[in-house]
Amino acid sequence: MSQGIRLSRRRFLQVLAGTAGSLLVGIRFAEAADAPLPPALLGDNIHGLGPYVRIDEDGSVLIGARDPDTGTGVATSLPRIIADELDVDWNNVRVVALGLGVDSRNGKPVWSYGHQVGGTGTSIPAAWRDLRQAGAVARWLLLQAAARRLGLAASRLRSENGMVIAPDGRRFSYGSLAADASKIALPTTLPPLKNPADYRLIGHGVGDVDARAIVTGQTRYAIDHFYGDAVVAVLSHCPWPDGKLARIDTTDALAVDGVLKVVQLRPERGQPAGSTVIAPAVAVLAENTWAALQGQARLKLEWKPGASGDASSSALEQQALALLGGKSAPTTRVRNIGDVDAAGKKAARRLEATYFQPWLAHATAETTNCLVRLDKDRASLVVPTQAPQAASAVVQRLTGLAADKIDIRVPRVGGGYGRRLDHDYVAEAVMLAKAINKPVRLLWSREQDLRNDYYRSGSVHQLGAIIDRKRQLLAWNQRMASASALTGRGVPQDHLWTSELQADQFPAPLVPNYRSDWYALESATPRGPMRGMPHLSNAFAVESFIDEIAHQMREDPLKTRLRILGEARQLPLDNGRTLDVGRLANVLRLVADRIEWKNWLRTVNGLGIACWHVDGAYVAHAIEAAMQGDKLTIQRVVCAVDVGRVINPTGLQGQVAGATLDALSIAMNAAITIKGGQVQQHDLRDYPLASMAQLPNEVEVITVDDERDPAGASFLAMPTVAPALANAVFRASAVRVRRLPLMKELLRLL
Amino acid sequence: MAPVQAQVLPPPPESGIVPEKIRDGIDLLINGEHYRHTGDPQMPLLWYLRDVLRLTGTKYAGGHGGSGADLVLLDGKAVSAIAQPLARLAGKAVVTVEGLAANDGSLHPLQQAFIDEDAIGCGYCTPGWLIAGVDLLRRKPHPGDDDIDQLPNLCRCGCQTRVRRAIKRAAAGKAGPR
Numbered sequence: 001m002s003q004g005i006r007l008s009r010r011r012f013l014q015v016l017a018g019t020a021g022s023l024l025v026g027i028r029f030a031e032a033a034d035a036p037l038p039p040a041l042l043g044d045n046i047h048g049l050g051p052y053v054r055i056d057e058d059g060s061v062l063i064g065a066r067d068p069d070t071g072t073g074v075a076t077s078l079p080r081i082i083a084d085e086l087d088v089d090w091n092n093v094r095v096v097a098l099g100l101g102v103d104s105r106n107g108k109p110v111w112s113y114g115h116q117v118g119g120t121g122t123s124i125p126a127a128w129r130d131l132r133q134a135g136a137v138a139r140w141l142l143l144q145a146a147a148r149r150l151g152l153a154a155s156r157l158r159s160e161n162g163m164v165i166a167p168d169g170r171r172f173s174y175g176s177l178a179a180d181a182s183k184i185a186l187p188t189t190l191p192p193l194k195n196p197a198d199y200r201l202i203g204h205g206v207g208d209v210d211a212r213a214i215v216t217g218q219t220r221y222a223i224d225h226f227y228g229d230a231v232v233a234v235l236s237h238c239p240w241p242d243g244k245l246a247r248i249d250t251t252d253a254l255a256v257d258g259v260l261k262v263v264q265l266r267p268e269r270g271q272p273a274g275s276t277v278i279a280p281a282v283a284v285l286a287e288n289t290w291a292a293l294q295g296q297a298r299l300k301l302e303w304k305p306g307a308s309g310d311a312s313s314s315a316l317e318q319q320a321l322a323l324l325g326g327k328s329a330p331t332t333r334v335r336n337i338g339d340v341d342a343a344g345k346k347a348a349r350r351l352e353a354t355y356f357q358p359w360l361a362h363a364t365a366e367t368t369n370c371l372v373r374l375d376k377d378r379a380s381l382v383v384p385t386q387a388p389q390a391a392s393a394v395v396q397r398l399t400g401l402a403a404d405k406i407d408i409r410v411p412r413v414g415g416g417y418g419r420r421l422d423h424d425y426v427a428e429a430v431m432l433a434k435a436i437n438k439p440v441r442l443l444w445s446r447e448q449d450l451r452n453d454y455y456r457s458g459s460v461h462q463l464g465a466i467i468d469r470k471r472q473l474l475a476w477n478q479r480m481a482s483a484s485a486l487t488g489r490g491v492p493q494d495h496l497w498t499s500e501l502q503a504d505q506f507p508a509p510l511v512p513n514y515r516s517d518w519y520a521l522e523s524a525t526p527r528g529p530m531r532g533m534p535h536l537s538n539a540f541a542v543e544s545f546i547d548e549i550a551h552q553m554r555e556d557p558l559k560t561r562l563r564i565l566g567e568a569r570q571l572p573l574d575n576g577r578t579l580d581v582g583r584l585a586n587v588l589r590l591v592a593d594r595i596e597w598k599n600w601l602r603t604v605n606g607l608g609i610a611c612w613h614v615d616g617a618y619v620a621h622a623i624e625a626a627m628q629g630d631k632l633t634i635q636r637v638v639c640a641v642d643v644g645r646v647i648n649p650t651g652l653q654g655q656v657a658g659a660t661l662d663a664l665s666i667a668m669n670a671a672i673t674i675k676g677g678q679v680q681q682h683d684l685r686d687y688p689l690a691s692m693a694q695l696p697n698e699v700e701v702i703t704v705d706d707e708r709d710p711a712g713a714s715f716l717a718m719p720t721v722a723p724a725l726a727n728a729v730f731r732a733s734a735v736r737v738r739r740l741p742l743m744k745e746l747l748r749l750l
Numbered sequence: 751m752a753p754v755q756a757q758v759l760p761p762p763p764e765s766g767i768v769p770e771k772i773r774d775g776i777d778l779l780i781n782g783e784h785y786r787h788t789g790d791p792q793m794p795l796l797w798y799l800r801d802v803l804r805l806t807g808t809k810y811a812g813g814h815g816g817s818g819a820d821l822v823l824l825d826g827k828a829v830s831a832i833a834q835p836l837a838r839l840a841g842k843a844v845v846t847v848e849g850l851a852a853n854d855g856s857l858h859p860l861q862q863a864f865i866d867e868d869a870i871g872c873g874y875c876t877p878g879w880l881i882a883g884v885d886l887l888r889r890k891p892h893p894g895d896d897d898i899d900q901l902p903n904l905c906r907c908g909c910q911t912r913v914r915r916a917i918k919r920a921a922a923g924k925a926g927p928r
Contacts, residue, residue, distance in 0.1 A: 069872075070872055071870075071871040071873065071874075071907045207865060207866075207868040208870050208873075210870075210873060211864070211865045211868065211870055212857075214870055214873035214877075215850075215857065215861040215865060215870075215876060215877075215880060216847065216848065216850070216851055216857070216861065217805070217807020217808070217846065217847035217848040217850075217877050218807070218848075219873055220806060221809075221874060223806075223809070223810065226804070232801075288797065288801045288802075289797045289801050290790065290793045290794065290797040363906060364906070365809075365811075365817060365819060365872060365874035365875050365905070365907075366809070366872070367810060412872065413872065414809075414872050414873070414874030414875075415871075415872045415874060415906055415907065417906070443810070445813060446811070446812030446813060446816050447812075447813065650868055651868075654868050654870075654871070654912065657908060657912070658908030658909060659908060660908065661908030661909075662907065665906070665908075683812055683813065683814060683816060684812060684816045684817060685814070689817075689904040689905070689906060690904075691899075691902075691904070692898060692899050692900075692901050692903070692913075692914070693899035693900070695910050695911070696911070697895055697911065697914060698911050699911050
């Protein structure tokens with residue numbers, strides 16, 4: 001039994017019962033973040049100026065960051081947007097990661113902070129719409145407070161760096177006005193926003209707000225949170241998602257000192273994937289992690305496969321090839337413009353190629369975990385999540401509590417990549433807390449993370465192009481087979497394709513005859529959201545293929561791309577979006593200039609190039625690769641992005657360089673394989689992320705800054721990496737890699 | 751004055767108090783502080799740091815250390831904390847990421863260089879990079895790219911190019927606010 005003795009509000013002596021009845025006493029006082037009290041719930045305090053801003057009398061400013069920061073830098077950039085409109089000195093600002101903001105109205109949850117999703121490229125665009133207003137309203141309240149004190153009209157006052165300044169030069173600090181300002185009613189119409197020319201923070205680079213805490217080991221991720229009396233839970237999952245437990249012997253496990261209970265978990269029938277237990281599992285609950293792990297090692301379990309017991313990723317690929325090669329109609333005809341078949345009849349040249357991409361796992365740095373405490377009328381959780389509202393829905397369902405009785409804290413997250421848009425682990429933790437009637441700290445091992453993931457499906461892309469005598473791209477025919485990430489998630493059959501490709505993806509709006517078909521593959525291996533999806537797989541196929549077209553026409557692949565793009569113009573995309581062809585051509589030219597593309601045929605090394613667009617943002621990569629025998633060295637990587645207005649240039653540079661390296665790592669090495677219905681990879685030696693030595697020493701990032709509203713950059717720099725690399729390798733080695741991961745295929749072909 | 755005479759005192763009554771036996775344990779030195787661990791000697795250092803001392807800067811990275819996020823300095827050398835049973839640590843000095851900065855709060859030059867270069871993604875693996883980097887700088891005060899290439903750490907956020915710059919910056923003695 002572990003106990004905590006509360007010594008004072010801030011200090012907490014932790015006592016854990018150890019093995020062999022002895023005491024393990026942490027003499028050092030642990031901070032009482034054990035029961036994670038928020039530094040301030042920004043809304044309900046005396047000097048709160050709206051839900052995001054608190055100003056204290058000493059002038060210190062607390063700004064809330066609403067979206068989970070999975071390493072994307074939104075805990076820095078979102079508060080910067082507020083701080084700029086508020087007009088305060090960044091050095092006086094402290095940022096607080098907000099938990100889930102929820103009120104209840106007529107029994108229905110009302111999300112008081114609005115958008116609360118991280119790592120999907122939506123944080124900055126959403127913040128641009130409403131967080132500027134949050135800052136402007138807080139500043140308006142402070143100006144009103146000063147106006148009342150002076151008996152002047154607020155319009156005669158101005159603000160500057162945390163001060164309100166009167167026409168006669170008198171200055172009032174925000175701190176001295178905060179108490180009055182918090183009593184003023186909110187404006188009925190929204191106050192005007194700053195003139196962009198006056199921005200002092202937006203567009204100016206700054207390092208991560210958590211940097212000092214991170215380098216000193218003080219940042220607490222969800223995995224680092226404790227409740228004094230929480231028990232540790234570790235799980236053994238069934239290796240087959242549709243399998244079941246055949247035999248269990250818990251005797252030895254329960255004999256381990258400190259082990260409290262063994263609990264079986266099963267997926268709930270009828271619940272969508274991602275909201276319930278991912279596969280049958282057996283949990284060992286113990287007083288500390290070491291005891292739990294020892295108990296788990298002594299569990300005797302026998303699992304029985306389900307119907308998928310002989311499934312394999314290679315058989316699935318054969319199935320895909322049979323579908324694409326056969327005469328059967330596609331599951332969905334995603335787009336059909338013009339007449340591809342008629343165009344084929346007058347064609348000068350017809351090209352075809354098939355591209356293969358593997359299953360992928362998330363492999364987040366912080367393994368899956370969750371801390372939960374259930375009390376009679378409320379629940380408290382610390383969750384590594386990208387979408388706390390979705391996490392709340394799972395807790396609501398399992399506890400019957402209303403949303404406003406569920407407190408969800410979201411500390412900085414150790415990587416998301418889409419894994420934390422699903423909340424199967426929250427369901428597990430809640431079920432276990434109910435079973436043992438105590439708070440539970442759930443911890444997955446690295447092996448479980450790799451073997452029980454919601455994967456990205458492997459895919460086969462078959463591309464066809466028809467070129468006329470003037471080298472114009474006359475028709476494009478794309479056929480793709482994959483297992484949809486949306487299966488089992490309550491999505492109608494005719495929408496399953498939407499996670500796999502986009503109807504208006506490059507180069508759809510640029511080709512007069514365009515057809516795109518999707519074929520569904522069936523697989524019991526769970527799938528779910530994955531960073532860069534569906535752009536990652538499609539850009540590799542499309543941008544490799546365009547290079548192959550250029551090669552067939554004996555043409556400079558940059559020239560081929562610029563011809564396909566044509567002159568600068570706006571083309572309508574689906575859902576009211578537009579493709580700005582000029583901006584796409586611009587990023588392409590920027591990377592070409594930087595890497596001295598004019599030498600593309602003359603260099604000994606190979607140069608490769610690729611471009612793509614994602615939700616109103618534009619990206620291009622140019623890569624220089626050297627081959628010595630079978631050794632590939634990436635000499636240079638240049639990336640240009642156009643996301644419209646840049647909020648934090650330092651953060652954007654890091655995000656673009658980081659996404660580039662992640663995509664290189666995936667393209668070169670990453671593959672999940674399935675055999676006998678089971679995932680075969682167990683740890684990071686089987687699913688190797690790139691080592692320092694494998695990656696380039698530098699990524700040269702070019703950012704186009706302009707006045708347009710900002711787009712998200714979360715995964716923008718990923719899609720063009722694999723094709724630019726494969727195109728560079730082709731020019732360095734004359735080997736065309738049409739299958740990822742690249743290193744394995746390259747060694748096979750050389 | 752009569753001389754004081756020696757007096758024979760009767761034996762004291764039984765008190766019933768038995769002094770506690772001194773328990774066996776392992777004496778540990780972590781970040782310059784002494785601890786005695788009296789529990790299972792096979793408990794890995796990682797869980798002692800995290801569960802008992804609540805020094806959570808050292809991260810769980812996988813059963814084999816995996817990404818290097820659980821590196822600590824053992825007598826100055828970077829080792830994976832999950833692979834170190836406490837029994838092996840008697841008489842050795844452990845330094846975790848929490849112990850890199852001086853007692854007055856001034857940062858190790860490599861910590862400062864990480865801030866200067868914004869060499870941080872999600873930050874989960876950062877403590878491991880710092881420990882590996884400090885070990886490298888101890889062995890090679892002016893490491894070349896080939897030396898930096900040998901670091902065992904992994905990072906999915908792609909902070910490697912910035913880590914490389916930070917190590918070079920610290921080696922050049924240039925760490926400090928720009």
